[in-house]
Amino acid sequence: MQTLFEKYRPSNLDGVLGQEKAISKIELLLSRGWGSRAWWISGASGTGKTTIARILAGYGADDIYVNEFDSADQLSVSEVDRIEQEMSYRGFGKGGKAYIINEAHGLRKAVIRRLLGLLERIPDHICIIFTTTKQGESKLFDDQIDASPLLSRCAKIELTNQGLAKVFAEHCRKIALSEKLDGKPIQSYIKLAQNCKNNCRQMLMAIDAGEMLS
Ligand SMILES: Nc1ncnc2c1ncn2[C@@H]1O[C@H](COP(=O)(O)OP(=O)(O)OP(=O)(O)O)[C@@H](O)[C@H]1O
Ligand SMILES: [Mg+2]
Known part of the structure; x- marks a missing residue:
């Protein structure tokens, strides 16, 4: 049996409640194109990050081309190499491919370094979405990794916990x-x-x- 929270997960942006400011920013960016973009979605647990990420992914990619990593520490440098190879081919159907990386604050140093290059040349049929419960840039990652080079390559969407x-x-x-x-x-x-x-x-x-x- 499906859990209630999965059964009632919003399947479009209109169904995402209480996040009007974030949604209008997303809609504006989407109107300028879906691909060639990385998103960085932050906010408290259970406020809609993964939900929004899946909706965003679905705009340009069929379900089989939506790859979701539950936790960024599952992502290795060789996995990023594999993604880069895969990125050069379009998908069928809608044509796009999407990569959702949850718990992005757990990204490892070598992976972040590897991602910096990749994020600068994202093809127009690719969309990469990071989600994290951690707010802000300072102390985002362990090991005193500077978050700004990575975050400056992403469209930042902050979900509110207010109201x-x-x-x-x-x-x-x-x-x-x-x-x-x-x-x-x-x-x-x-x-x-x-x-x-x-x-x-x-x-x-x-x-x-x-x-x-x-
Ligand atoms: N803004 C929202 N509007 C409507 N339903 C929501 C919203 N946020 C969360 N939900 C409900 O809660 C469930 C979990 O939301 P989601 O997976 O998007 O949370 P999250 O922000 O990714 O949390 P976590 O940080 O724990 O991964 C959804 O399946 C949905 O049922
Ligand atoms: Mg989530």
Whole structure:
């Protein structure tokens, strides 16, 4: 059975809640072209980073050409070499290929060095998306690695953690109602959002576990 948070993962940018500023920046950039671009999406856990990354990837690449690395420390220099080779060929269907690298603050020094060159010549059918829970550039990486050469090659999208409690509470309550897992007033959902630090995934996990039944 699919978890609630996967079942209700937004499949388009209109469905991403509470991130209006970030979404308008994304839409503006997208209107100027999908490929030849790397994105750097930062924000707190469960606020929509991977969701946005997958939506972005889907604009130009069919599902089989969307490659997702759950954690940047899985990415080795030889993997980046392989990606670069693969990048020279277009995909079928929409034609593009996308690479999503989650937990990007875990990128290793040698990989970052290898990526710098690659990110300067991204073909127009390729889109690379990094996501991270770490904000800002200072102390982004371990080992005193300077983040600015990498980040300056990316379009930076910062997700907010502000003003989400009410939006997520209403959204999660609607889901709970349609799944027959609801039994508590809206205030309980706002409380849930606060207890979960506005992590929508965590809220939906709690609802899945029956915590909002009366
Ligand atoms: N802004 C949002 N609007 C609607 N649903 C959301 C939003 N953010 C998160 N969700 C819900 O929470 C789930 C997890 O979101 P997502 O994977 O995008 O989080 P994340 O920011 O990548 O978190 P992490 O840092 O833990 O990887 C989604 O499948 C979706 O159901
Ligand atoms: Mg994620």
